[in-house]
Amino acid sequence: MKWYALPMVISPSENHIRAWARLVKASQRVLGAIEADLKAAGFPPLGWYDVLLELKRSDDGRLRPLEIEGRLLIAQHNVSRLIDRLEKGGYVAREPCEEDGRGQVVAITEDGRDLLNRMWPVYRAAIQKHVAAKLDDDEAASLADLLARLMA
């Protein structure tokens, strides 16, 4: 008689499942707490900070929407609308793109840089309170390392 292999189900271990469940819960909790601190201080959501920071980090303060999309993993249409809001607030400016007539270039403004500077102390304090107060430096390093592997 000929035997066929039963379909082998490779299952994640209990530890894998636990790690996954806690990853979602922890990031949700900490993100929620940090966002709440920012909002309580009268600042816009973290997404705004992320975009402005990417722009500031790029050497000339300019990025194509496509690059923002790639770096921050935001859907294209959400990038478009996030830029709308940032532009409306005066934190970025849309410029025509030299190399590609279809494209745009998004540039951070002085107000944008200023917003980053004003947000950072509050953001930093929130990270201190919700992350650094819970893990010592070695633990933070281990966590960062494990998360990097998870994303690899």
Next chain:
Amino acid sequence: MKWYALPMVISPSENHIRAWARLVKASQRVLGAIEADLKAAGFPPLGWYDVLLELKRSDDGRLRPLEIEGRLLIAQHNVSRLIDRLEKGGYVAREPCEEDGRGQVVAITEDGRDLLNRMWPVYRAAIQKHVAAKLDDDEAASLADLLARLMA
């Protein structure tokens, strides 16, 4: 001369900041990937699964919206509307609450249990693919432990 202490700014370390940044990125990426697998298989979002699982785990398959809110950390009005959708799909039923006339009791239906059963193989495979394939068992245990500390 009398000296006053300058306000001491306690800053998170580089490792803390890195851990925080990766926590957000990693959970976003893995969550997105797992949700995409579920959707590709024709299933509703994870939030539905989470509610149904909490209901199933409770001894009689019933929970108050307030308990769901507390366990899953969902805002009250979102619980209300998530239950609306689950009810519309036939996966839960709203019942009047004996002990508290203001309250409701949400009960999982047979279809709800069935949905859980059908989703789990896909969900499990997604956890395998996006978590277990990236970390060995010890690493997963460490990660789970660190995330527990972070939430403590």
Next chain:
DNA sequence: ACGGATTAAATGCATATGCATCGATATAAA
């Protein structure tokens, strides 16, 4: 028992996100 304060859940309205599609430009093929 009564009346005010509190709590459980729902809802109206504004904002944000997902999905499909569109308009415009660029690139490749005939």
Next chain:
DNA sequence: TTTATATCGATGCATATGCATTTAATCCGT
């Protein structure tokens, strides 16, 4: 050159979320 195809970014529409308020019932002090 002409035409088809692919890509960049914006937009219309449906759905989901946040925030404030509402409704109804409970709790508590007098």
